[in-house]
Amino acid sequence: MTSDKRPRVFVARIIPDEGLQPIIAQTDADVWQDELPPTRDELLRRVEGVDGLLTMLTERVDDELLDRAGPQLRVVSNYAVGYDNIEVPACTRRGVAVGNTAGVLTETTADAAFALLMAAARRIPEAYDYVRQDRWKTWGPMMFLGPDVHHATLGIVGFGRIGREIAKRARGFDMQVLYYDVMVAPPEEEARLGARRAPLEDVLAQSDFITLHVNLTPETHHMMNRETFARMKRSAVLVNASRGPVVDPDALYDALNQGVIAAAALDVTEPEPMPGNHKLLSLPNCLVVPHIASASFATRGKMASIAAQNLVAGIRQEPLPSFVNPDAYARRVTA
Numbered sequence: 001m002t003s004d005k006r007p008r009v010f011v012a013r014i015i016p017d018e019g020l021q022p023i024i025a026q027t028d029a030d031v032w033q034d035e036l037p038p039t040r041d042e043l044l045r046r047v048e049g050v051d052g053l054l055t056m057l058t059e060r061v062d063d064e065l066l067d068r069a070g071p072q073l074r075v076v077s078n079y080a081v082g083y084d085n086i087e088v089p090a091c092t093r094r095g096v097a098v099g100n101t102a103g104v105l106t107e108t109t110a111d112a113a114f115a116l117l118m119a120a121a122r123r124i125p126e127a128y129d130y131v132r133q134d135r136w137k138t139w140g141p142m143m144f145l146g147p148d149v150h151h152a153t154l155g156i157v158g159f160g161r162i163g164r165e166i167a168k169r170a171r172g173f174d175m176q177v178l179y180y181d182v183m184v185a186p187p188e189e190e191a192r193l194g195a196r197r198a199p200l201e202d203v204l205a206q207s208d209f210i211t212l213h214v215n216l217t218p219e220t221h222h223m224m225n226r227e228t229f230a231r232m233k234r235s236a237v238l239v240n241a242s243r244g245p246v247v248d249p250d251a252l253y254d255a256l257n258q259g260v261i262a263a264a265a266l267d268v269t270e271p272e273p274m275p276g277n278h279k280l281l282s283l284p285n286c287l288v289v290p291h292i293a294s295a296s297f298a299t300r301g302k303m304a305s306i307a308a309q310n311l312v313a314g315i316r317q318e319p320l321p322s323f324v325n326p327d328a329y330a331r332r333v334t335a
Helices: 017-026 040-048 063-069 089-092 107-119 124-132 160-172 187-194 198-207 226-231 249-257 297-315 327-334
Strands: 008-011 028-031 054-055 075-078 097-099 153-157 176-180 195-197 209-212 236-241 263-266 286-288
Touching: 008 017, 008 089, 008 226, 017 028, 017 297, 040 063, 054 089, 054 297, 075 297, 089 097, 089 107, 089 327, 097 297, 107 124, 107 209, 107 286, 153 160, 160 176, 160 187, 176 198, 187 195, 187 263, 195 236, 198 226, 236 249, 249 263, 249 286
Parallel strands: 008 028, 008 054, 054 075, 075 097, 153 176, 153 209, 176 195, 209 236, 236 263, 263 286
Antiparallel strands: none
């Protein structure tokens, strides 16, 4: 392939070399170099005439962007498992393949979610700040008491790949595991993981810890709200490693501030990124980290590799390794 026929692609951020180098080697790649994402106007300008697009969750792919890109656009490869930033039906109508990075960050994300659970339970961030502020003067029998994790009841909302990995980790702490999902897991899977399905209201009412692992949909938007917080134990801890808008931040603030629930640990937020002066950050019982659940060297490298494979396959109109909308090719053929 001569250089003037190399497909043009826009990569919306620097990604690990496992993905970036193959893209640079096989395409005419325009790679956004800044740490912050491109502005909307800059993004629309950069996508004009490209054959492929590699996006982060920060890039909204909608009809406006697809129009600006042009009819030659063949693929949008999202560097994430979720793709709520992409209007998939709009892409499918135009024959644009959409890929994600499913299956490579499950265990890493589960590790991080469980770490958040334990950090919130044992009040690790508060205790760390206490030491840094030079307030530690003696050992005290009432200092930073928190709930035990072992033998507690864990409620998992969303029992897909990540939710099931959370259940595996809970078994090591002899936790009782309840889960809620619209789909029922096979009995042998429930037995293997020691998990029992229950209605959402029962999961909320009976669990000492609630961890969220659902996709962001109209049905799950603000599913954790004043009503659902009121169903939880006053001693309960909430962990969110799914999508920020699954939790109503105003309702969460009130629930934490008024003692409706004991604590929360968030890997994802609404808004995201969360500004440093947000009211949730004023609460000692709210731990917030900047969407880092998949942030291990190995996992981010695997994500980059799959995103690159999706991008190259889509340009060639070959099956994507992680395909969101396989019907897109049929639309392009019949268009």
